[in-house]
Amino acid sequence: MTPPDPRALRTAFGSFMTGVTIVTARGPDGAPVGFTANSFSSVSLDPPLLLVCPGKFLSSHDSFAACRHFAINILAEGQEEVSNTFASYKGDRFARVAHRPDLHGVPLIDGAIAQFSCTTHQCLPAGDHSILIGQVRDFTHVNGAGLGYVGGQYFSLGLERAALDDTMDTAVCGAIIEDAGQVLLEQTSQGFRPPQIACTDRGGMRRALCEDLVARGVAARLGQAYSVFDDREAGTHFAYFLASGALAVPGGTLQAVAIQDLSNLTYSTAAIAVMMTRFAREARTRSFALYLGDAQRGDVHTSSERI
Numbered sequence: 001m002t003p004p005d006p007r008a009l010r011t012a013f014g015s016f017m018t019g020v021t022i023v024t025a026r027g028p029d030g031a032p033v034g035f036t037a038n039s040f041s042s043v044s045l046d047p048p049l050l051l052v053c054p055g056k057f058l059s060s061h062d063s064f065a066a067c068r069h070f071a072i073n074i075l076a077e078g079q080e081e082v083s084n085t086f087a088s089y090k091g092d093r094f095a096r097v098a099h100r101p102d103l104h105g106v107p108l109i110d111g112a113i114a115q116f117s118c119t120t121h122q123c124l125p126a127g128d129h130s131i132l133i134g135q136v137r138d139f140t141h142v143n144g145a146g147l148g149y150v151g152g153q154y155f156s157l158g159l160e161r162a163a164l165d166d167t168m169d170t171a172v173c174g175a176i177i178e179d180a181g182q183v184l185l186e187q188t189s190q191g192f193r194p195p196q197i198a199c200t201d202r203g204g205m206r207r208a209l210c211e212d213l214v215a216r217g218v219a220a221r222l223g224q225a226y227s228v229f230d231d232r233e234a235g236t237h238f239a240y241f242l243a244s245g246a247l248a249v250p251g252g253t254l255q256a257v258a259i260q261d262l263s264n265l266t267y268s269t270a271a272i273a274v275m276m277t278r279f280a281r282e283a284r285t286r287s288f289a290l291y292l293g294d295a296q297r298g299d300v301h302t303s304s305e306r307i
Ligand SMILES: Cc1cc2nc3c(=O)[nH]c(=O)nc-3n(C[C@H](O)[C@H](O)[C@H](O)COP(=O)(O)O)c2cc1C
Pocket: 020, 034, 035, 036, 037, 038, 039, 040, 053, 054, 055, 056, 057, 058, 059, 060, 083, 086, 087, 088, 089, 090, 149
């Protein structure tokens, strides 16, 4: 039997929707270690067991394989930056993120919706990962939506549901589709705007938008919600999503615009101008926040500013 193609397998594994956790411990020298993990699973209630799979490629793998105590922190929506820090920042990750010690001195990440303090029950080798099984000794839990992850992208179910749960008459759903430093925009008589559709079925907005894009010859994959706001005067609810795609521009009113040129364009509405300017700014650091509010006022939700 030929082994499966690792890239295709990774993509298939990645289609499983998960939450996002930060796994923390202290190394043999007492220094805190931590990494982002979505391989977390609950295992047993009696005794209370959970597991996570640290990769052998982690700089902290041996610390986790040998640790007597560790903690799992389930991230809340809005904590994308915390996840990114513990997935890729090479400096002192704990200097960037507020935390406090648990009963064993293991760092617990502030703002997580659940934190499990564990003693190591077992650590098993499993291919290029280990399976670290912990017995829960203490935990906290607050109500709230967790940060979601699928197909290599974050999503925020709670915020996206709240965004859909409104009383506006019509809904407009659009996509900021990015590829290789460019964004696909539609030119209208009022100015530029992301490709968008108007619809009445809130529940089917994303699907309807995808179908519309396909019909217009645009292959795009929708990611996290980026800007969700109501225009009360117009009685319209707007939801824009980040998306990736191959920008083979199908022509017509659609055109690819370099991200650095976005702040020089005239947009169809002031709200879209603000959104696209924010997008151009945030694209520099690849740190995209979610705007929730109305056309004039709202909150930008980042890891440190949460509802
Ligand atoms: C959402 C997400 C989930 C991840 N899940 C895991 C995981 O379950 N196990 C793992 O070993 N690495 C996982 N990673 C990758 C590690 O977080 C990353 O390789 C690690 O932080 C690198 O740490 P290092 O620089 O100390 O080696 C995940 C990354 C992300 C963004």
